Amino acid sequence: MITMSEESKKIFETTVGMSFIATRMVQNSIQNKISKLRDDVNFEQMLVLMELDYEDGLRPSVIAERLHRSKGTMTSLIRHAEKNELIASAKDPHHKNAKRLFLTLKGKKVHDQLAQMIRDEMAFATQDLTEEERANVFSAMEKIILRYKPDFYEM
Numbered sequence: 001m002i003t004m005s006e007e008s009k010k011i012f013e014t015t016v017g018m019s020f021i022a023t024r025m026v027q028n029s030i031q032n033k034i035s036k037l038r039d040d041v042n043f044e045q046m047l048v049l050m051e052l053d054y055e056d057g058l059r060p061s062v063i064a065e066r067l068h069r070s071k072g073t074m075t076s077l078i079r080h081a082e083k084n085e086l087i088a089s090a091k092d093p094h095h096k097n098a099k100r101l102f103l104t105l106k107g108k109k110v111h112d113q114l115a116q117m118i119r120d121e122m123a124f125a126t127q128d129l130t131e132e133e134r135a136n137v138f139s140a141m142e143k144i145i146l147r148y149k150p151d152f153y154e155m
Contacts, residue, residue, distance in 0.1 A: 019141070026125045033117055040084040041110060044069075046118070048077050049086060049111040052103045059098050066155055086110055 011017045031043040041049075044067075051063050064074040078101065081087040086107035092098035103111065126134060145152050 015140075016144070019144075022125075026121065029125075030118055030121050033121065034114060037114065037117065038110065041086070041114065044073075045077055045081055045086070046111075046114055048081060048101075049103065049107055050115065052087060052101060053108065053111045053115070056102050057100045059092060059095075059100055061098075062155075063101065081107070 006014050009017075012021060027043060034041055034043060034046060047067050048063060051066055052058060060074050060078055061071075063069075064071060067074075069077070078087065078089070082089065084106075085104055087101050088104050089099045089101050092100050129137070149155075
């Protein structure tokens with residue numbers, strides 16, 4: 001339920017509105033830095049690489065669910081990543097019409113290079129927060145995530 005104080009504010013002045021603005025600013029900064037380092041990867045593709053680095057051999061539908069992306073968007077991301085030799089696909093031995101995705105050596109190298117830059121950017125974005133503020137923000141964002149996706153930690 002939105003409180004009266006939140007209801008009377010403009011959308012961008014609310015807690016979620018500020019969260020959205022902050023997230024977009026960090027994401028845009030990361031995208032700009034990715035563009036300067038690599039012309040074959042964007043922020044969305046990096047998310048795919050991050051998922052495969054976390055758990056290689058995922059089916060596209062699993063990645064789509066984790067990233068909250070449509071099947072069409074995933075198809076485009078996968079096609080581009082395969083074209084740039086960042087990922088490879090193989091038939092899923094357990095499902096006749098499915099495939100699994102894997103990081104290539106090049107994809108792993110690109111992931112590792114960009115992941116460090118992303119970590120640095122996240123540290124920059126939160127450098128003025130105290131540990132208590134970090135914990136509070138984490139807890140608040142976790143509650144919002146779990147409101148929309150109760151099984152988030154089971155994926």
